[in-house]
Amino acid sequence: DGGITQSPKYLFRKEGQNVTLSCEQNLNHDAMYWYRQDPGQGLRLIYYSQIVNDFQKGDIAEGYSVSREKKESFPLTVTSAQKNPTAFYLCASSIAAGRMNTEAFFGQGTRLTVV
Amino acid sequence: AQKITQTQPGMFVQEKEAVTLDCTYDTSDPSYGLFWYKQPSSGEMIFLIYQGSYDQQNATEGRYSLNFQKARKSANLVISASQLGDSAMYFCAMREIYNFNKFYFGSGTKLNVKP
DSSP: OOOEEEEOSEEEEOTTOOEEEEEEEOSOOSEEEEEEEOTTOOEEEEEEEEETTEEEEOTTOTTEEEOOSBTTBOOEEEOTTOSOOOEEEEEEEEOSSSOTTOOOEEOOOEEEEEO | OOSEEOOOSEEEEETTSOEEEOOEEOOOOSOEEEEEEEEOTTOOOEEEEEEETTOSSOOEETTEEEEEETTTTEEEEEEOSOOGGGOEEEEEEEEETTEEEEEEEOOOEEEEEEO
16 A cells, blocks of 8 residues: 555654654655644644755754655654754655645654653 | 634534634635645544635535635635544645645644534
8 A cells, every 4th residue: 555654653862862753655756745743733844855865944944854865765863953852743745746636645653752 | 924824723513513614825826725634633644625726616525525715715624514533633734836845734723522
């Protein structure tokens, strides 16, 4: 079945550590996204990528980094520079061009907690 | 300015009644698409319904319908015959033709269905 897989589902990070969240899709989508969601809040865009080896900052990119070496994969690194990383992180993908009515598909999310 | 505004942080509805979740949007693009997602407590994002800016009729998908008023820039979600399983967060989202690869999300509405 096609879809998006995020791992791990739960992640604990110590202060000052970098951690990497995995996102893999087999939908053959060109565009991929990372969103952050705080409790009771909406989704805020961290980074997005429209094509391999290219990505753009979203609204809250500080303290995060990404790479897009393969079409299927878009890992997110939460660096020690991110002062308040505890949140729910959602990865999504979509077609990059074409029909307007194609929705974004989401993974199950990773819940990151700083301990 | 906010691209998507959802003014109802929380809503209550009695089981089997209909409920309307509000969404207003801001765009000057000639073509755009509007999406509604449901997020249960598990965190997954479930696509519900889509409305295109040039669609003449309001979209419907089972118990979900979209009350699209283009001149007022509103795209309200109507859920008929509410069920207990409808209790969740609901997000309105938009993509624009000139910025095709960005999805803008609202802050969400928490719906509670009472038995």
